[in-house]
Amino acid sequence: MSSSAHRDAVRTARSVVVKIGTTALTTPTGVFDAGRLSDLADAIEARMKAGSDVVIVSSGAIAAGIEPLGLTRRPTDLATKQAAASVGQVALVNAWSAAFHRYGRTVGQVLLTAHDIAMRVQHTNAQRTLDRLRALHAVAIVNENDTVATNEIRFGDNDRLSALVAHLVGADALILLSDIDGLYDADPRKSNARFIPEVAAPDDLDGVVAGGGSRLGTGGMASKLSSALLAADAGVPVLLAAAADAGRALADASVGTVFAPRPERMSARRFWVRYAAEARGALKLDAGAVRAVVGQRRSLLAAGITAVDGRFHGGDVVQIQGPDGATVARGVVAYDAVELAAMIGRSTGDLPAEFRRPAVHADDLVAS
Known part of the structure; x- marks a missing residue:
């Protein structure tokens, strides 16, 4: 050989x-x-x-x-x-x-x-x-x-x-x-x-x-x-x-x-985010957010989230799903599920100052 x-x-x-x-x-x-x-x-x-x-x-x-x-x-x-x-x-x-x-x-x-x-x-x-x-x-x-x-x-x-x-x-x-x-x-x-x-x-x-x-x-x-x-x-x-x-x-x-x-x-x-960590929940995105997160490697903002599933806390790993429910990425979420549910679809400028961070920062996102 x-x-x-x-x-x-x-x-x-x-x-x-x-x-x-x-x-x-x-x-x-x-x-x-x-x-x-x-x-x-x-x-x-x-x-x-x-x-x-x-x-x-x-x-x-x-x-x-x-x-x-x-x-x-x-x-x-x-x-x-x-x-x-x-x-x-x-x-x-x-x-x-x-x-x-x-x-x-x-x-x-x-x-x-x-x-x-x-x-x-x-x-x-x-x-x-x-x-x-x-x-x-x-x-x-x-x-x-x-x-x-x-x-x-x-x-x-x-x-x-x-x-x-x-x-x-x-x-x-x-x-x-x-x-x-x-x-x-x-x-x-x-x-x-x-x-x-x-x-x-x-x-x-x-x-x-x-x-x-x-x-x-x-x-x-x-x-x-x-x-x-x-x-x-x-x-x-x-x-x-x-x-x-x-x-x-x-x-x-x-x-x-x-x-x-x-x-x-x-x-x-x-590596830990993609392969090792247990996902505690899921975030469903609209098509535009999927393009930004997967195609352009940008941070996930609350405006692109259409649904929140599971009980998770800030610092947990979550699955990130497209409009069809297919997982497109995994990432470390910045907010609790309850907090994020109240932020769905809202632009960053409309949120209180303490909630203007990305829902998942680009550095903590790993595409599937």
Whole structure:
């Protein structure tokens, strides 16, 4: 496979997030395999010895809890999933700790929920913790906190979490490792699918059909593709490869599919507004306001708002919708919902002085 500037960017990245899927840590029958984890630790250690900082986003907690609890298969109900995660999280982090202890490295565990990333204060605290672990030369093992996450509040899978973490820590590259050796235009197990070595532009995904997750994991190609595009859109190059090829993926990025990043890295605040923060409500705009906000990147004024939905406060993130209800942007609103409802359609000059700020400033607006 020929090299490219994007593969070189992954190969030379000084700060890397490595996401490891459940299937990379289990046998074909679904039993957690510490030996596979140890092999992956060897490849990661080689990358760290070469000079890179590495943060690991590791799936496998629920799978690791199946056997100790005497279960015969992955649970389907939330309570048993959380119980399995509680037991399996101990086994998982102990396995990582034992694997890196061979190299004299200390492991630190960081469990996150969607709420931790969505709320600005918790988001900043998580960033500070991860940065400090790296400064102290500890290996951070990140996972979703499945013991408290619910069906309503969760990342959905660790692929998305890894993309968020990559931006959170300012990583130079994201490497997604699973049982899939790269992106195909269809399921390679069911057809004569075409391998796609590089995604440099949206046109490269024309005709691609991505499937769902495995029996043991929650991701799948659709999840990996979505997460790779999320990270790339934020300015982080991504390599999607098989865990069996981890050595080559981490050494020279000569395997798998590489996703080209946007030329300029998105700021931490804009990334948080667009991808991480939970929207607390919505503002519906008239067509003129949509043109100003999306087309001209101008601040949103109360005069262009036609409806307010939800209960939100100043500083919350809201969806910004066009006349048809489709979301065209997200932004940080300056007023409470009650205040803004009284301002709908009014020109700035007709409002009291304390309400003459934009409803959403251009600096806090991110188009969809």
